Amino acid sequence: MTMLQQTSRTFYIPISRLTTKLKEAVTSAYLCMRAIDEIEDHEQLPDEQKVELLYGLHDAMLAPNMPEATKQLLEPYREVLPAVSMQLPEWALLCPKSIADTVYRYTAKMSKEMAEWVEAKWQIRTEDDLDRYTYSVAGMVGELLSELWLWYDGTKTDRAKAIAFGRGLQAVNILRNQKEDSERGVNFFPEGWGHKDMLRYTRRNLKVADEYIADLKEGPALSFCKIPLQLAHATTNLIAAGGNKLTRDAVLKIVNKIGG
Template identity: 75%
Template sequence: MIMLKKTSRTFYIPISRLKDGLKDAVAAAYLCMRAIDEIEDHETLSDDLKAKLLLGIHDAFESSNVVDNSRKLLAPYQDVLPEVTMKIDEWALLCPPTAAGVVYRNTAKMSKQMAEWVHESWNIRTEDDLDRYTYSVAGMVGEMLSELWLWFDGTKTDSSKAIAFGRGLQAVNILRNQKEDMERGVNFFPDGWGPKEMIKYTRRNLKIADEYLMELKGGPALEFCKIPLTLAHATVNLIAAGGNKLTRDAVMKLVGSIN
């Protein structure tokens, strides 16, 4: 939970409120995916090395010895990779055994797709490209969470709406981080798109995410999803009005207002 708090203000709060067992599974999943995200976004690693490490994690998480294989892969890079990445073996161990298959399979799949995007130099020209990218790094998380809800208490969800939930949250990040992304030579906006078009894309996915939540019948899945979705709506509204990032006080006020 200490690492979770360091790496995500948005997800620390809802994960910390989950019930035992599910909390470990979702925390493990988030931290594994944050670990590989840090490789994809690393400012000094070459693209070839990023792809090599991401494909290596794919292979490790598909192997019968996830912990040793991922540890061996990353050991030579302990001086350049962040702590959350170097400890991916610990996050893998954190996951309850009966949920490990879900987390390992999705971590492997995401690692492979991230490696493919590195090879493509994140070349996003069309809305279809954007859909593929946001699925690779976030829509897939929505799918995985749906599997974990089912694993924990039998909650069934609409997979396509779960994807839109993840995609909408990622689109908010793309809007919020456009300047920083451009400074490192990456543009996630399709050709001809400006903030207006990306806001429209974001709101369309968040609307589907609202439908996803409406179909949840209470329980931990609903309680978890309410917080990041509320913050996403507030952030896109702030961006549309010329702002960029919610303050800590605004975040806490919004979280406190959620029933």
């Protein structure tokens, strides 16, 4: 939970409120995927090494000796990668055994798709490209969460809406981080798109995410999803008004309004 708090202001609170079994599964999934994401985003690691490592992690996560294979693959990067990435085998082993293979499969899939995006130099020319990218890094997370809800208490969800939930949250990050991304030579806006176009894309996906939430019955899935979605809406409105990042007080106000 300490690592989770260090790596995600958005998800720490809703995850911390889950019951033990579900908390272990969601925490494991989040930290595994965050470990992969930190490799893709690493500013000092050459792209060739990123690609080799990410493809290697795809295979290692699916291997029968997953912990050992993953640890062996990461070891040469101990002085380069952040702790959340180096501890990937630990996050994987945290997951309850009955759902672990699902978490490993999605982590492997994300690692492979991120390797492909590094190879493609994150070139996003069309809205279809943007849809594929936001699926790879976040829509897939919404899809995995749907499997976790079903595993935990039989909650069935619309997968397309679950993907839009993740995609909408990622679109907010793209809007918020546009300046920083540009400074490192990356542009996630399709060709010809401006700020208003990305705002429309973000709001369109968040609207579908609202429908996803509306379909959920009372329970852990609904309680979990409400918080990041409302934070995403609030951040989008702030960005549209010329701001960028919610203050800690604003975040706490939203969280308290939703669930205390």
